[in-house]
Amino acid sequence: MKKRIIILGAIVLAAILGWSAYWLVAAGMVQREIETMAEADGVTMPILRCEGLAVRGYPFRFDVDCPNAEIVSGDIGVTLPGLRASVRAYALNHVLISAKGPALISDSFTGTRNSLGWKTLEASLRLDNWRLARASVVGEEMVWSDSLFGETLIAQAPRVELHAFDMPEIHDAARFFAGAAIYGRLDGLDWPGLSLADGRAEIQLEVTGLPDDVRNWGDPMLLPAMQQAGGGLKIVSIHASTADMVLDAEGQMQLDPQGRVNGQVDIRSTGVAERIGPLLEEPVRTLVLGLPGEDGAYANQINFRAGTVFSGLVPLANLPPLF
Numbered sequence: 354m355k356k357r358i359i360i361l362g363a364i365v366l367a368a369i370l371g372w373s374a375y376w377l378v379a380a381g382m383v384q385r386e387i388e389t390m391a392e393a394d395g396v397t398m399p400i401l402r403c404e405g406l407a408v409r410g411y412p413f414r415f416d417v418d419c420p421n422a423e424i425v426s427g428d429i430g431v432t433l434p435g436l437r438a439s440v441r442a443y444a445l446n447h448v449l450i451s452a453k454g455p456a457l458i459s460d461s462f463t464g465t466r467n468s469l470g471w472k473t474l475e476a477s478l479r480l481d482n483w484r485l486a487r488a489s490v491v492g493e494e495m496v497w498s499d500s501l502f503g504e505t506l507i508a509q510a511p512r513v514e515l516h517a518f519d520m521p522e523i524h525d526a527a528r529f530f531a532g533a534a535i536y537g538r539l540d541g542l543d544w545p546g547l548s549l550a551d552g553r554a555e556i557q558l559e560v561t562g563l564p565d566d567v568r569n570w571g572d573p574m575l576l577p578a579m580q581q582a583g584g585g586l587k588i589v590s591i592h593a594s595t596a597d598m599v600l601d602a603e604g605q606m607q608l609d610p611q612g613r614v615n616g617q618v619d620i621r622s623t624g625v626a627e628r629i630g631p632l633l634e635e636p637v638r639t640l641v642l643g644l645p646g647e648d649g650a651y652a653n654q655i656n657f658r659a660g661t662v663f664s665g666l667v668p669l670a671n672l673p674p675l676f
Contacts, residue, residue: 390402400423413441414442415442466499483566510541514538515537530584535556535558539552558586558588560587561579562580564578660674
């Protein structure tokens with residue numbers, strides 16, 4: 354009996370030591386990977402710097418704390434009081450992320466400075482064999498301000514959320530392509546500069562032709578590969594409203610072999626033309642929103658042909674090729 358207890362104790366001790374070794378090695382790898390991001394070029398890969406990076410959570414989690422985080426991508430710089438990412442040590446395919454605010458956002462090219470504050474800002478990412486299962490970002494009590502000279506409120510909303518889901522019905526395992534459905538919602542928007550109060554918006558998109566391995570989403574040849582796969586962007590629905598204004602849009606867009614945008618977007622609105630009148634002068638306002646019908650609602654179709662944007666037969670703008 355005593356011998357069995359000793360053997361059992363040895364097995365338990367070996368398991369604890371083995372798990373501890375796994376945790377320490379994995380935690381060290383995570384820390385080194387994040388530290389290498391501080392040496393990135395900020396163009397092909399964003400720069401991430403942390404003031405006192407630490408990996409905690411032993412024995413069952415990896416909690417990565419990044420105090421006073423600084424993120425740089427191109428001309429855009431973002432500083433945050435803190436970032437945290439957590440993942441269970443036995444389920445590495447599900448990551449939870451939270452951030453402390455406010456975020457200070459600067460553009461070195463335009464010289465603008467903005468701040469984005471929140472009560473809570475949380476995100477999650479769940480993968481299935483490196484294929485996207487679900488990604489979500491939810492913010493509560495969001496406040497966007499111009500911080501170039503003091504703090505001037507631009508807009509605020511009690512809740513903003515954005516989600517992306519895999520579309521298993523269009524997964525092409527033979528060619529390694531997948532699709533993602535995107536859903537976003539914003540409630541209670543106040544935007545004093547546009548005289549918007551209690552605004553609501555909902556967006557539903559579908560992106561097809563994506564690589565089914567998310568590690569390839571940063572490939573410089575992503576857009577050409579999506580074009581060759583016949584992928585594109587479908588605007589299932591965009592709906593925005595206030596007490597006296599409604600806007601709806603739907604459409605789809607694809608790229609041609611030269612990387613130029615093709616497609617169309619149908620826009621229907623009520624009260625929008627009157628609201629944005631001081632901001633969008635004629636004839637541009639009519640070319641974008643169209644003319645009112647007998648019921649007072651405006652309708653128009655914006656077409657994209659070989660990178661040129663048309664309202665009817667009238668060209669509005671030229672978009673550069675995306676690759």
